[in-house]
Amino acid sequence: MIRTDTAVIGGGAAGLMAAITAAGSGASTLVIEHMDRVARKLPSTGNGKCNYTNALQGVSFYRGEDPAFVMPVFAQFGLPETLAFFQELGIRPKERNGYYYPSSGQASSIPEVLCMEARYRKVSIVTSCVIRHIRKRRDGFEILTDGAAYFAKTVIFATGLLAAPKTGSDGSAFPLIASLGHHFVEVVPALVQLETGQKILKGAAGVRTEASLTLQIPPGEDVADVFPERGELQLTEYGISGIPVFQISRYAARALAQKKQVSVEINFAPWALKEELYELIGQRFGRYARGKTSAEAMTGLFDRKLNAVLLKEAGIGGSFPAEKVGAAQRRKLCAKIRHLRVEIVNTKGFSSAQACAGGVDTAELYAGTMESRLLPGLYFAGEVVDIDGACGGYNLQWAWSSGYVAGRHAALRACGKPDPGSGQKYNDLQKKKAGET
Numbered sequence: 001m002i003r004t005d006t007a008v009i010g011g012g013a014a015g016l017m018a019a020i021t022a023a024g025s026g027a028s029t030l031v032i033e034h035m036d037r038v039a040r041k042l043p044s045t046g047n048g049k050c051n052y053t054n055a056l057q058g059v060s061f062y063r064g065e066d067p068a069f070v071m072p073v074f075a076q077f078g079l080p081e082t083l084a085f086f087q088e089l090g091i092r093p094k095e096r097n098g099y100y101y102p103s104s105g106q107a108s109s110i111p112e113v114l115c116m117e118a119r120y121r122k123v124s125i126v127t128s129c130v131i132r133h134i135r136k137r138r139d140g141f142e143i144l145t146d147g148a149a150y151f152a153k154t155v156i157f158a159t160g161l162l163a164a165p166k167t168g169s170d171g172s173a174f175p176l177i178a179s180l181g182h183h184f185v186e187v188v189p190a191l192v193q194l195e196t197g198q199k200i201l202k203g204a205a206g207v208r209t210e211a212s213l214t215l216q217i218p219p220g221e222d223v224a225d226v227f228p229e230r231g232e233l234q235l236t237e238y239g240i241s242g243i244p245v246f247q248i249s250r251y252a253a254r255a256l257a258q259k260k261q262v263s264v265e266i267n268f269a270p271w272a273l274k275e276e277l278y279e280l281i282g283q284r285f286g287r288y289a290r291g292k293t294s295a296e297a298m299t300g301l302f303d304r305k306l307n308a309v310l311l312k313e314a315g316i317g318g319s320f321p322a323e324k325v326g327a328a329q330r331r332k333l334c335a336k337i338r339h340l341r342v343e344i345v346n347t348k349g350f351s352s353a354q355a356c357a358g359g360v361d362t363a364e365l366y367a368g369t370m371e372s373r374l375l376p377g378l379y380f381a382g383e384v385v386d387i388d389g390a391c392g393g394y395n396l397q398w399a400w401s402s403g404y405v406a407g408r409h410a411a412l413r414a415c416g417k418p419d420p421g422s423g424q425k426y427n428d429l430q431k432k433k434a435g436e437t
């Protein structure tokens with residue numbers, strides 16, 4: 001049996017961060033990765049540029065059953081520590097509208113520097129290694145793989161959930177985690193495209209336009225606290241995509257999983273008040289009509305394909321003379337521009353998702369250390385935990401921060417060093433809230 005202080009299961013963003021931190025804190029550290037190499041997801045992040053954090057931070061960018069769980073984690077390793085950590089490893093930050101990327105313009109720089117640092121810290125990395133069982137022993141954990149058997153004083157699960165499973169996060173760790181007594185909040189895709197039931201938008205496939213979106217569950221009841229979301233909307237053959245869609249998608253996915261009716265109301269003119277839009281349409285179909293058809297009167301307002309969809313929805317023929325469109329029809333056209341409702345029937349699924357919502361229940365973890373409340377010596381980091389971030393570098397920030405905290409505290413325990421137990425105060429508060437003592 002090969003012995004180590006700390007074993008990290010999963011060599012993605014959170015796992016590599018945890019391993020580097022644990023090794024840097026004095027623990028002999030092993031990463032067990034079931035793919036042929038570590039960090040297969042990172043090179044495709046941020047459209048190949050890796051948006052590794054964001055200048056704007058706060059609990060409002062994180063979701064889960066208990067989003068405040070992130071606070072003691074970020075208090076130990078937040079944005080300044082992340083920027084400093086990567087700068088020391090060689091990543092020069094390039095900031096655009098608060099989004100941070102490596103100045104190399106290559107996402108692959110991030111896993112490259114992480115692997116160099118892991119090598120420098122003498123982290124052992126075993127790849128193509130499938131874990132069969134993991135058992136708690138009195139002073140640690142026995143990990144049986146299809147190759148060697150390992151004994152680790154502390155274990156960190158950083159296995160991700162189900163987003164982009166081809167990169168390795170395929171759910172194969174779920175039974176191992178469950179066998180240790182932990183429970184999952186149901187896992188659904190997040191940061192994902194949405195499929196619409198109707199054919200309304202098909203005619204405008206390929207159009208990218210500014211819009212604001214309001215998720216409605218069930219129809220008529222807005223989820224008022226987080227929406228509407230404004231940004232560049234992409235209309236596609238199957239439905240809707242783009243950053244504002246990603247931002248609302250985890251709520252849509254959760255509601256769909258609960259068999260609720262889900263729809264999205266699109267406002268294609270978020271830049272105009274209701275009366276301003278009516279005046280604009282009034283001019284185009286009145287004073288400035290100049291013998292134009294209705295399609296011609298809309299030219300220059302939205303993409304031609306989108307104009308045709310909106311006119312059709314308002315019941316106005318494209319070749320109908322613009323000046324003959326009456327007040328009621330103009331109002332209907334304005335209503336369609338501001339409130340086009342599309343029914344959502346599905347997400348594009350885990351294979352297209354950039355992240356997942358759900359995961360290991362945070363009520364079973366200490367936020368200050370990322371340690372299990374059920375089994376001392378067992379830790380979790382990254383997406384596998386029931387915390388997901390908004391689009392914009394927040395999921396990687398969570399991976400770095402929770403990886404650091406899990407790695408540090410797992411190493412302290414494994415090496416028998418005193419652990420100041422950061423965040424204990426928060427944990428105690430949580431306990432009090434739950435009426436435990």
Ligand SMILES: Cc1cc2nc3c(=O)[nH]c(=O)nc-3n(C[C@H](O)[C@H](O)[C@H](O)COP(=O)(O)OP(=O)(O)OC[C@H]3O[C@@H](n4cnc5c(N)ncnc54)[C@H](O)[C@@H]3O)c2cc1C
Binds near residue numbers: 011015
């Ligand atoms: C296309 C795409 C673009 C993205 N862009 C961004 C972005 O720009 N900014 C941002 O913040 N976030 C982005 N994300 C999200 C971000 O990449 C993830 O949230 C983050 O990588 C999660 O890190 P993790 O280490 O927790 O999990 P993962 O990166 O999923 O790593 C899990 C690791 O565990 C391994 N593993 C799984 N099961 C086992 C097992 N049973 N045994 C051993 N090993 C196992 C996997 O092979 C993998 O190496 C993007 C995601 C995708 C898919």
